[in-house]
Amino acid sequence: MTTPRFIRPAALALFVAAIAVVGFGLPGGEAAAAATGKTLDNLNAAFNGESNAHARYLAFATKAGEEGYGEVASLFRAAARAEEIHAANHATVIKKLGGVPKADIQAPDVKSTKENLEAAIKGESYERDTMYPEFLVQARKEGLRDAIETFNFAKSAEAEHATLYTAALANLGALKGSQAKPYFVCTVCGNTTPQMNFEKCPVCFNGKDKYIQVS
């Protein structure tokens, strides 16, 4: 036969390509698609959660003001702004991954300020200890750096919110009759603090000029 010698390497290449598609391509591709879908779902769940937390904290702030806890009202407003920043950050990543951010805003369940603080601590603690850590594990598996960053920013801020709410709850009696108080919120990561005793944001390392005051 006069079969050219290049046929064999070409056939071999075809064979390898076929193996890649059948043996690795399809299952690998499906796994990657499923994994990406999972973080996209997680981002949407987080977007929904942050959007609802924003609405809930604004309602809690109104209630705290009505009950004479001006300082607690400020804290709720500052945290609400932070949740709004988290929601916007999540939305940016959702869009980058080809998704559409969707939130189903529920009417906030407003009770007394003491109960509202307790509910807020519960929500923040869940996000800090369970939700964001699980979402981070998945995003790291997929190597989705933008998702890792937005989840990390939110997780850090929720930890700070839980600390601030816990302190407010412990001190609630003394806060009756208090006036509005300034808090500072990082517009990049949502970090929330009563004192700007740093030059760079301790969470995202941007300059402190990125902070806004909320009271």
Ligand SMILES: [Fe+2]
């Ligand atoms: Fe929060």
Ligand SMILES: [Fe+2]
């Ligand atoms: Fe920051």
